[in-house]
Amino acid sequence: GKLTLLNVSDLWPLSAVQLGALKEGSFSYRYLSLCEKFLYKQADAVMGQSEEILMHVRKMFPEKKTVLYRNLNMHTLLAEDKKRGMPMKIVYAGLLGVAQNMYGLLRNVNFKELGVEMHLYGGGNQLGDIQKYIDSEETCIYYHGYVSKAEIETELLKYDLSIVPLATHIYGAVPSKIFDLLPKGIPILFSGTGEGAKIVEENGFGLVSSYNDYKQMEKNIHTFANMPDDEYFQYVSRCKSAAVEKFSFAKQ
Numbered sequence: 001g002k003l004t005l006l007n008v009s010d011l012w013p014l015s016a017v018q019l020g021a022l023k024e025g026s027f028s029y030r031y032l033s034l035c036e037k038f039l040y041k042q043a044d045a046v047m048g049q050s051e052e053i054l055m056h057v058r059k060m061f062p063e064k065k066t067v068l069y070r071n072l073n074m075h076t077l078l079a080e081d082k083k084r085g086m087p088m089k090i091v092y093a094g095l096l097g098v099a100q101n102m103y104g105l106l107r108n109v110n111f112k113e114l115g116v117e118m119h120l121y122g123g124g125n126q127l128g129d130i131q132k133y134i135d136s137e138e139t140c141i142y143y144h145g146y147v148s149k150a151e152i153e154t155e156l157l158k159y160d161l162s163i164v165p166l167a168t169h170i171y172g173a174v175p176s177k178i179f180d181l182l183p184k185g186i187p188i189l190f191s192g193t194g195e196g197a198k199i200v201e202e203n204g205f206g207l208v209s210s211y212n213d214y215k216q217m218e219k220n221i222h223t224f225a226n227m228p229d230d231e232y233f234q235y236v237s238r239c240k241s242a243a244v245e246k247f248s249f250a251k252q
Helices: 016-020 026-040 051-060 102-108 125-135 149-158 177-184 195-203 215-223 230-247
Strands: 005-008 045-048 065-068 087-093 117-121 142-143 162-164 188-191 208-209
Touching: 005 026, 016 026, 026 051, 051 065, 051 195, 065 215, 087 149, 102 162, 102 215, 117 149, 117 195, 125 142, 149 177, 162 177, 162 195, 177 188, 177 195, 188 215, 195 208, 208 215
Parallel strands: 005 045, 045 065, 087 117, 087 162, 117 142, 162 188, 188 208
Antiparallel strands: none
């Protein structure tokens, strides 16, 4: 007969508990957990987008065949050799919501004092507060509105660093932004914990700070802003190499 391959992108109902939408001891949680186990048990193999997801499945069913399948972009092109901006330009392109809490980060990191620029693209429920804050003070923060996926590919090439924020650690979730930035050769300032932070740190793609540790984020920005060219371009090179060798859609 046919084999069943189950793709797991997020760990439900665990994610619902971590997001505060479900209580762990509730009837709904217990019922959904039974459904989850039933699906894993019935599948011949499980495909997951992170190591954490596969570990979770193997904890329940140690003999289950698993395969890691990252959320990689099929069409991303490798950037040409890039120059380093003066002053250094940092970018964040994506949702401006509670799960990212860019508003908290923007208010607590003094980009002007650090001598860098912070550029934003996208929207979300924190956008109004962010715009008010930018308008009320001299911040060196610039908002560029919404742009299409095709446009952002080109826009990103203007920047030297990118922030990848994760306000809530959801077990099994890895921000796909990491993999979108690698082909562009843009080093990462990761704010958060979990597998995403581990990928950035272990592969030398950038520097990591815990969520809400704004002092460490400032130190990391300062490190990059004052880094010698050869060291900065080693980060760039590691990002681009990994996009071809390790986190490549074609190879996957």
